[in-house]
Amino acid sequence: MERKDILSAPFVKAMEDITANMYRLGWDERNGGNISYLLSEEEVAAYLDITRVIRKIPTGFDAGPLTGKYFIVTGTGKYFKNVKEDPETNLGIIRIASDGTTADLLWGYRDGGKFTSELPAHLMSHIARLSVDPENRVVMHCHPTNLLAMTYVHPLDTCEFTHTLWQMSTECIVVFPEGVEVLPWMLCGTNEIGEATAEKMKSARSVVWALHGLYGAGKTLDEAFGLVETVEKAATIYMLTAGLKRVNTITDEQLKILAAAFKVTPKAGILKTK
Ligand code: 2HA
Ligand code: ZN
Numbered sequence: 426m427e428r429k430d431i432l433s434a435p436f437v438k439a440m441e442d443i444t445a446n447m448y449r450l451g452w453d454e455r456n457g458g459n460i461s462y463l464l465s466e467e468e469v470a471a472y473l474d475i476t477r478v479i480r481k482i483p484t485g486f487d488a489g490p491l492t493g494k495y496f497i498v499t500g501t502g503k504y505f506k507n508v509k510e511d512p513e514t515n516l517g518i519i520r521i522a523s524d525g526t527t528a529d530l531l532w533g534y535r536d537g538g539k540f541t542s543e544l545p546a547h548l549m550s551h552i553a554r555l556s557v558d559p560e561n562r563v564v565m566h567c568h569p570t571n572l573l574a575m576t577y578v579h580p581l582d583t584c585e586f587t588h589t590l591w592q593m594s595t596e597c598i599v600v601f602p603e604g605v606e607v608l609p610w611m612l613c614g615t616n617e618i619g620e621a622t623a624e625k626m627k628s629a630r631s632v633v634w635a636l637h638g639l640y641g642a643g644k645t646l647d648e649a650f651g652l653v654e655t656v657e658k659a660a661t662i663y664m665l666t667a668g669l670k671r672v673n674t675i676t677d678e679q680l681k682i683l684a685a686a687f688k689v690t691p692k693a694g695i696l697k698t699k
Contacts, residue, residue: 431472431532436464436497437512443565443646444505444515451570452657453505457638458567459541462646463551464495469518469531478529481522482539486616488548489525490555496521498540498547500533514538521548545619546640553626554642561642563649568638569657571664576607576635578667583607586633588695592675593659595683600655602689605631613637629692631656 431437440462447453469475496519499508503515517533517540528540541547547564554561579589587604591597606625611618613634622640625632631652632640639656643649677696684691 428474429472431518432512434468434472436462436468437516439646440497440499440516441509441512443650444499444508446650447567448505450654450657452567452638452653454568456502456504458505458565459499459543459547460563460565460646461496461498461541461544461547461551463562464497464518466493466495469495469520473518473531475520475531478531480530480534482519482528482530484521484526484528484544484548486545486549486619487525488521488552490552491521491548492523492525494521494551495519495531496548496551497533498544500538501540501542502538542614543619545614545616546622547619549616549619549623550626550632550640550642553623554630557627558644560644563643563646565641565643565646565649565653566638567641567653569653569660572633572639572657572660573637574664575660575667576633576637579663581607581609581633581635584692584695587692589663590656590659591680591691591695593662594655595675597655597659598680598683598691599687599689601629601631601652602684602691603629604692604695605629605633605656607633607635610634610636 498517498519500515500517508515513533514535518531519528522529543566550564583606586607606629608621622632630642639653641649641653643652680696
């Protein structure tokens, strides 16, 4: 079978472009951030011999529900800044093996590396998102500057945090009507933070890791990116105004008018009923 060059694959190009954009926006300093993107077998097989496993890498937890699924994932310790110039070292394509606890490496991590240390949070989040949205394909983690700053000065209650973000820009309630979920500080890279993130991902596509960053999910890289961008924009407005006397705001009544006009259902319990 004639296979195309993997470096020309749209999903590799898209990963190169999105990581470059995220780096440019200051969301992914050094090795900060990671992305996992669910691919179909047909997509991968057009470029790679899927029977040729380069290495087997333990995942460190049971990803059983994702057995046989393919992902392109950023590498541990790798810099988003460098993905475009050397995708084969900074990215990898894996398939979750039948035991659920091993990943078959099919391409990438050329220097002997492996996937992000946050793989548990990613795969558990994929399982959670797929259970509520079968079309979800992307989980993205990054360190957006103003959102991170906001977690230092704003209460971490999910409802209060969501309400403030909704007030910070008219489009917020339309883009994330389900709100953002907020986790307290936890040790990253662990199964525990993965489980906590995935639990939150059942009800929202954005999960804030207080004093660390943000997880966003979506059907496409663009959708997840746009979500992160919108949350970060709102947090930026918050940080620009937090120390100032606020004389205007978007009211709950106006948020309800917006939700009705754009036919979205806002997360319950946030807007005042009167
Ligand atoms: O991979 O962002 O949370 C670097 C990180 C860890
Ligand atoms: Zn991080």
